[in-house]
Amino acid sequence: MSQDVFVLVEHLKGQLTDGTFELLGIGREVAPQAGGRLVALLLGRDVRGLAEQLGAADVVLYVEDERLGDSVPEAYRRVLAGLLQEQSPKLTLLPTSSLGMDLAGALSVELNLPMIAFCKQLAVQDGSIVATCELYGGRAVVEAEIPEGPGLALVLPGACPADKGRSEGAPAVEEVKPSVDLAEVRVRFKGLIEPPPGDVDITRQEILVSVGRGVQREENLPIVQELADALGAALSSSRPVVDQQWLPPTRQVGKSGMTVKPRLYLAVGISGAPEHVEGMRDSDLIVAINSDARAPIFNVAHYGAVADLFEVVPKLAEAVKNRGA
Amino acid sequence: MLDIVVPIKQVPDLVEELEIDPSGTALGLERTRFVVNELDDHALEQALLLKEKHQAQVSVIALDVGDVEETLFMALAKGVDQAIKISGDFGPAPDNHTTARVLKDVLGGLSHNLILTGVQAIDDLDGQLGILLSSYLDLPYVGLVSGVQIDEGGSKATVLKELPGGVKAELELPLPAVLGIQAAEQPPRYVPVSRVRQAMRTATIEERSAAAEGNGHIRVRRISKPQVGAGAELLEGSSEDIAEQIVGILADRGILR
Numbered sequence: 001m002s003q004d005v006f007v008l009v010e011h012l013k014g015q016l017t018d019g020t021f022e023l024l025g026i027g028r029e030v031a032p033q034a035g036g037r038l039v040a041l042l043l044g045r046d047v048r049g050l051a052e053q054l055g056a057a058d059v060v061l062y063v064e065d066e067r068l069g070d071s072v073p074e075a076y077r078r079v080l081a082g083l084l085q086e087q088s089p090k091l092t093l094l095p096t097s098s099l100g101m102d103l104a105g106a107l108s109v110e111l112n113l114p115m116i117a118f119c120k121q122l123a124v125q126d127g128s129i130v131a132t133c134e135l136y137g138g139r140a141v142v143e144a145e146i147p148e149g150p151g152l153a154l155v156l157p158g159a160c161p162a163d164k165g166r167s168e169g170a171p172a173v174e175e176v177k178p179s180v181d182l183a184e185v186r187v188r189f190k191g192l193i194e195p196p197p198g199d200v201d202i203t204r205q206e207i208l209v210s211v212g213r214g215v216q217r218e219e220n221l222p223i224v225q226e227l228a229d230a231l232g233a234a235l236s237s238s239r240p241v242v243d244q245q246w247l248p249p250t251r252q253v254g255k256s257g258m259t260v261k262p263r264l265y266l267a268v269g270i271s272g273a274p275e276h277v278e279g280m281r282d283s284d285l286i287v288a289i290n291s292d293a294r295a296p297i298f299n300v301a302h303y304g305a306v307a308d309l310f311e312v313v314p315k316l317a318e319a320v321k322n323r324g325a
Numbered sequence: 326m327l328d329i330v331v332p333i334k335q336v337p338d339l340v341e342e343l344e345i346d347p348s349g350t351a352l353g354l355e356r357t358r359f360v361v362n363e364l365d366d367h368a369l370e371q372a373l374l375l376k377e378k379h380q381a382q383v384s385v386i387a388l389d390v391g392d393v394e395e396t397l398f399m400a401l402a403k404g405v406d407q408a409i410k411i412s413g414d415f416g417p418a419p420d421n422h423t424t425a426r427v428l429k430d431v432l433g434g435l436s437h438n439l440i441l442t443g444v445q446a447i448d449d450l451d452g453q454l455g456i457l458l459s460s461y462l463d464l465p466y467v468g469l470v471s472g473v474q475i476d477e478g479g480s481k482a483t484v485l486k487e488l489p490g491g492v493k494a495e496l497e498l499p500l501p502a503v504l505g506i507q508a509a510e511q512p513p514r515y516v517p518v519s520r521v522r523q524a525m526r527t528a529t530i531e532e533r534s535a536a537a538e539g540n541g542h543i544r545v546r547r548i549s550k551p552q553v554g555a556g557a558e559l560l561e562g563s564s565e566d567i568a569e570q571i572v573g574i575l576a577d578r579g580i581l582r
């Protein structure tokens with residue numbers, strides 16, 4: 001085992017994701033603790049050019065292959081398994097994303113590497129990998145350890161500011177040709193389906209009133225819509241509201257929905273699960289209304305009201321209208 | 326014949342306060358109320374939709390932890406063909422590597438060509454069950470799936486995998502396979518308590534036992550509750566007071582017109 005820390009580079013449509021820089025930011029802190037190098041793993045169809053942006057790493061290892069161009073995690077997994085086997089890093093960081101979630105568990109079993117998921121913080125202490133994890137939808141913090149390592153970590157979005165992983169450095173860039181046969185990949189890419197054009201583009205709104213499962217049923221939506229109208233805002237939502245088909249998928253904020261940064265994000269009856277927070281945490285002003293004082297949304301909100309939305313929302317709509325009048 | 330297996334797991338109901346064991350390294354489980362992992366319920370719904378379309382046989386399987394019988398009877402009431410409870414030496418809170426190995430053992434004696442799991446659960450400290458299971462079984466896996474079609478011959482599946490920003494990838498994979506379900510094609514059906522009670526009287530849960538050595542690769546040092554509301558300034562008072570304060574904050578920031 002080497003003492004190196006490896007980071008999987010994620011890119012979509014030719015752009016590095018914020019998650020990549022977040023992982024590099026963590027890697028920058030952890031690699032010296034481990035006593036090794038920070039190595040970025042860059043896999044894709046035509047990705048050599050992206051290496052320039054990976055200045056935070058000491059080394060970039062890149063693999064180019066036609067079969068790595070599409071969203072087929074199995075192809076990534078086969079290449080990574082080969083690479084990690086050969087290179088044997090102390091710690092490998094993967095993003096909790098559509099790609100990373102389809103890799104970590106498989107690599108853990110295939111390479112017999114312990115893994116920790118939902119990581120918010122990572123460190124190497126006396127040779128052990130120590131992670132602080134956000135479990136139970138953000139309601140418990142678990143400090144877990146892989147004694148000695150090596151190991152894998154699935155890191156939550158927002159675990160580190162992306163800027164910490166942006167750097168001008170000039171890493172050594174090396175091409176690697178792992179000995180795996182991608183013809184054996186069983187999953188086949190057929191195409192990408194873009195979201196249907198929405199009635200409103202929630203990523204462009206200055207004010208969002210966002211509604212969660214706390215609204216209880218579809219018939220209650222007008223209560224929240226009225227507030228949105230009063231504020232000149234659009235209605236967005238958490239995932240369950242979309243899964244229930246009360247609002248179209250274009251209104252969903254979060255991991256599998258949109259990332260929004262409005263001037264005001266007013267969260268109503270939303271608990272603040274990590275997958276939701278990922279899509280709204282950078283809003284200028286976050287105000288939350290939730291009847292449960294323990295709801296994790298109050299950890300990201302600037303202002304909060306522990307209150308029944310059915311009482312406060314109509315009063316707020318009225319107050320906004322009165323002010324306008 | 327399409328044989329679908331849905332492994333189901335229970336997790337603490339977050340509506341209740343989580344309790345931490347005096348050891349400080351585990352949850353206190355005595356008074357915990359359990360519910361089915363929300364995404365497993367989506368996996369079950371997807372299985373039932375496929376059953377309706379392809380006359381598939383659907384089995385749910387679960388390790389005997391928490392009060393899993395209730396969940397299994399609920400699945401029977403919803404129309405699954407078989408419910409299996411697995412007992413064994415895995416303790417009250419097995420990790421997912423252990424659970425996956427137990428399931429592998431049981432699946433060895435169970436006909437299956439499609440395994441549907443929820444893509445994750447809120448307690449997946451050591452990774453997601455579906456992908457771990459797929460690797461132990463050496464089956465192809467796709468996670469974050471929100472649409473499943475099976476071809477006529479039952480030899481392959483075409484699935485929609487969610488990518489960021491509402492984009493979906495259409496992927497095809499041969500069966501048998503494991504899928505991590507993010508959302509069923511329609512909201513999970515509701516079954517009234519009376520039907521669950523009826524299932525308890527008329528249906529049976531099969532029992533099997535399985536062996537699994539522990540994992541012990543990762544060690545929990547400490548579990549604590551996050552300091553809640555650390556960042557937020559809380560607004561107090563009546564609903565009118567709260568409304569007025571919010572209006573004031575928005576006005577100060579020039580957000581109100």
Ligand SMILES: Cc1cc2nc3c(=O)[nH]c(=O)nc-3n(C[C@H](O)[C@H](O)[C@H](O)COP(=O)(O)OP(=O)(O)OC[C@H]3O[C@@H](n4cnc5c(N)ncnc54)[C@H](O)[C@@H]3O)c2cc1C
Binds near residue numbers: 215444445
């Ligand atoms: C891979 C993956 C991707 C995901 N992607 C997303 C995503 O893009 N977006 C997303 O949002 N989620 C996503 N999720 C789901 C996420 O984990 C949560 O399940 C979801 O965000 C919960 O939504 P919620 O807060 O509306 O519901 P809940 O967690 O059920 O919260 C409802 C809240 O309403 C409050 N409430 C109830 N009644 C009232 C009342 N009368 N007044 C005030 N408050 C009340 C409750 O206290 C509670 O806090 C994803 C999950 C996975 C596994």
Ligand SMILES: Nc1ncnc2c1ncn2[C@@H]1O[C@H](COP(=O)(O)O)[C@@H](O)[C@H]1O
Binds near residue numbers: 014069098
């Ligand atoms: N990290 C990734 N996660 C998911 N899909 C990816 C990833 N990287 C590349 N892709 C897919 O590959 C396509 C081409 O990526 P790119 O080579 O970055 O233009 C993208 O549009 C995605 O469909």
